[in-house]
Amino acid sequence: MLKDIKAAIFDMDGTLIDSMWIWSKIDQEYLKKRDLPVPKDLKASIEHLTFEETATYFKNKFNIKDSINEIMDEWNHMAYDEYKFNVGLKPGAREYLETLKSMNIKIGLATSNNRVLLEAALKKNDIYHFFDTICTTDEVSRGKNFPDIYLLTADRLGINPKHCIVFEDILPAVQGAKSAGMKVVAIHDAFSENQKDLLIKEADKYIHTYEELLEVV
Template identity: 30%
Template sequence: MSVSAAIFDMDGLLLDTERVCMSIFQQTCEAQGYPFLEPVYLSIIGCNAGGIERLLRQGYGPQLDYPKLRQAWRQRYHARVAESAIPIKPGVQALLTWLRQQGAPLAVATSSDRELAEVKLRLSGLAPLFDSVTTGCEVVHGKPHPEIYQLAARRLGVDPRHCLAFEDSNNGSRAAVAAGMITYQIPDLVQPDETTRALGHRVLPNLFAVLEELQQANGRVPLPA
């Protein structure tokens, strides 16, 4: 069976966002007198707003004034996003162009809220390539729950089992696999752990490698019956 649709995470997969966001988080912590706990930060990658709050509260403990930290972090990040485009990750343009040539509808499924997602996609020039955008504020359960991928597939009118999904994070990869999608993980800041690797999805170094694999298969992938 040929590819019916492709659904992409955004931050760390389409856009080189995670390093920018982590740097801004570190600056915000230092400005408010908190240590920068890198393992705690890395644990929130791929989570929606609710998951981020829960993990940061767990990691920093009761001394954390989360609303104050979040507001300052968000203000710094919004200012950065509004000023200039986030760089596009290697292979993005080539893969999206090829999938379009195959006639596959394309969607974004991101844990970011809609305002931020639309700004980042517009400034990057990628927005016109996607048929729909589904965001973390539109679902009850964030990644690794499959809800956001299920909703994105439903908006495209495609069975999730007939979708390719592309992710960088462990949380996102678990979500896509749980939705029944053929999942490619291209790690960014966090490498897949043993539990994630055990899911049996494809882990490749970059999107150029994904494109080469799909082209060699003539656009056909082993989708479930």
């Protein structure tokens, strides 16, 4: 998988860390607080959006009176302690990052999350220092179903997209990374289990844990 690869770009939530449950919990608690039901298609509707786009979706979909910034601030407040104290790494993630570093492969993070939460999670799990650059979708105009965030990360790493490999857990992001001309590994997450067959079809490789990759390095 790493032949001709000079940079690895990782998503964070659901890919490096086991955290998707936090956002499902926040969605439910946020809507419950307002006596609003959780639509069955909510996850599919928002999973590829940037943080701000998700807040905009909530404001319009549920007629929330708060501003976009107020919605995001409330979510960040709800999530902070979970990211700082309760999220853990996916099996083999740290070891795989160490392996990439030992091979002089540059490492980037491309996430829809924000700086405060990503730093809390990465530092809590002692992997923050592995990243040569960190990019968020707030820095681009479109979500992860487009190539923008991956191209920005590759540019900051100084690596041609054709020499990059991306690790993602959801279908729209896998498709966005593929459209950037990059090799893509899809990693299993319970919250994208319903996409498994399509992920296997769209990605260059599908794994359940990073331990599978450590066996063949």
